[in-house]
Amino acid sequence: MPIQVTCECGRQLQAKEEYAGRTTHCPDCGRELVIPLPESQAWSAPEVGPPKDVYPGEAGTSGKAIASLVLGLLSFLCVFFTGIPAIILGILGLNDIDRSQGRLKGRGLAVGGIVTGSIGTVLIGAGVLIALLSPAIQAAREAARRAQCVNNLKQIGLALHNFASAQGHFPPPDITDKDGNPLLSWRVAILPYFGQEALYQQFHLDEPWNSPHNLTLLSQMPTTYLCPSEPPGDRTMTTYQVLVGSQTMFPREGPGVSPQDVPDGTANTLMVIEGPAAVPWTKPQDLIYGEGMVPAFGGKHPPGGFNALFADGSVRFLKRSMRNATLKAMITRNGGENVPPP
Incomplete structure (x- = not known):
C-alpha cells in the first residue's frame, strides 16, 4: 500500500x-x-497510570522468620545451639522481607526470633557460666576464709607473746578465784595485749563468765576470735581453743609456761588450734590433752586440714592425714620427740 x-x-x-x-x-x-x-508500524506512547503489581497474588511468610522464632523459643532450653542461629536467621529474614517488595511477610516473627534468641542466649548462658564458675568462686571464698583465719591466729599469737613479755610467762588456761576454780577464759586475759584494754576493764575478774554482769559482755567478742567459717549471726562463740594438760603450753598448775620452758622448741609446739565445736569466748572451756589421748579438733574447714598457731607465733596448715604420733609430739612441749615438718 x-x-x-x-x-x-x-x-x-x-x-x-x-x-x-x-x-x-x-x-x-x-x-x-x-x-x-x-500506520501499522507507527509508534504509540505507553499508557500512563499507576504501576501494576509485578508479583500478583497473596504475599507469603518468610521461612527464615518462622525458623528464627522457633529457634529463639528453643534457646531457653538449648542456649547457644539455637539462640545464635535464631538471631542470624532473624536478621536474614528481615533482609529478605525488605527486598521482597511486598512478596514476603513475617517481620514480627523475625523480630520475635531475634529477641527470644538474644534473651535465651544471655540469660541461660549467664546461668551456665555461673554454674561453671561456681567451684572457682567457692574455692576463692574458702581461700579468703583461710587467710582470715591465719590472720586471726597471728594476732592471737602476738597477744600471747606480748603477755609473756610483760608477765614473764604465757597466760594459764583460766582466770581463777583464790581457790583455783576457773572463772574466765585466757581469751579474756590477753585482751589488753591486742588493743582491747577498755573491754578488759569492764569484766569483773572475780566473777564467773556467766555471772549477770559478765554475761552482758559476751556479745562484745572481738572479731579476732570470730572464726570465718562460723555462722556470721553468732558473734558470741569461738572455735579458737588451747590444749590444756601438764605437758602442753597451758598446764592448769602454776602461773603459766615461760617461753624458755619449751625444751621441744617453740617452733614445734602447738598453742592454739580450732576445736570441733564453738564455745562462748569468755567461758574457760578448751581441749583437754592427757595420757597420750589426742583430742578432736579442726573446726569447720575442708577435709584437707586446718590452721594452727605454734608457740613461736607462726601459723601453719596441718593436714588431717597427719599421724597421731606426730600430732602428739606437736602438742607436748617437753616430750623430747622429733617433730617432722608438717
Whole structure:
C-alpha cells in the first residue's frame, strides 16, 4: 500500500512501503522529505497510570522468620545451639522481607526470633557460666576464709607473746578465784595485749563468765576470735581453743609456761588450734590433752586440714592425714620427740 507524503508547499507525493524511513525531495520546491512508516508500524506512547503489581497474588511468610522464632523459643532450653542461629536467621529474614517488595511477610516473627534468641542466649548462658564458675568462686571464698583465719591466729599469737613479755610467762588456761576454780577464759586475759584494754576493764575478774554482769559482755567478742567459717549471726562463740594438760603450753598448775620452758622448741609446739565445736569466748572451756589421748579438733574447714598457731607465733596448715604420733609430739612441749615438718 503506497505511503502518502505531503510537502509544506502543498504538493502530495506517494511512495512505496519499501522506501519507508528514507528521504526524498519535493519536485516543486526541492525540500527534503522523510517518507514515514506505515500506520501499522507507527509508534504509540505507553499508557500512563499507576504501576501494576509485578508479583500478583497473596504475599507469603518468610521461612527464615518462622525458623528464627522457633529457634529463639528453643534457646531457653538449648542456649547457644539455637539462640545464635535464631538471631542470624532473624536478621536474614528481615533482609529478605525488605527486598521482597511486598512478596514476603513475617517481620514480627523475625523480630520475635531475634529477641527470644538474644534473651535465651544471655540469660541461660549467664546461668551456665555461673554454674561453671561456681567451684572457682567457692574455692576463692574458702581461700579468703583461710587467710582470715591465719590472720586471726597471728594476732592471737602476738597477744600471747606480748603477755609473756610483760608477765614473764604465757597466760594459764583460766582466770581463777583464790581457790583455783576457773572463772574466765585466757581469751579474756590477753585482751589488753591486742588493743582491747577498755573491754578488759569492764569484766569483773572475780566473777564467773556467766555471772549477770559478765554475761552482758559476751556479745562484745572481738572479731579476732570470730572464726570465718562460723555462722556470721553468732558473734558470741569461738572455735579458737588451747590444749590444756601438764605437758602442753597451758598446764592448769602454776602461773603459766615461760617461753624458755619449751625444751621441744617453740617452733614445734602447738598453742592454739580450732576445736570441733564453738564455745562462748569468755567461758574457760578448751581441749583437754592427757595420757597420750589426742583430742578432736579442726573446726569447720575442708577435709584437707586446718590452721594452727605454734608457740613461736607462726601459723601453719596441718593436714588431717597427719599421724597421731606426730600430732602428739606437736602438742607436748617437753616430750623430747622429733617433730617432722608438717
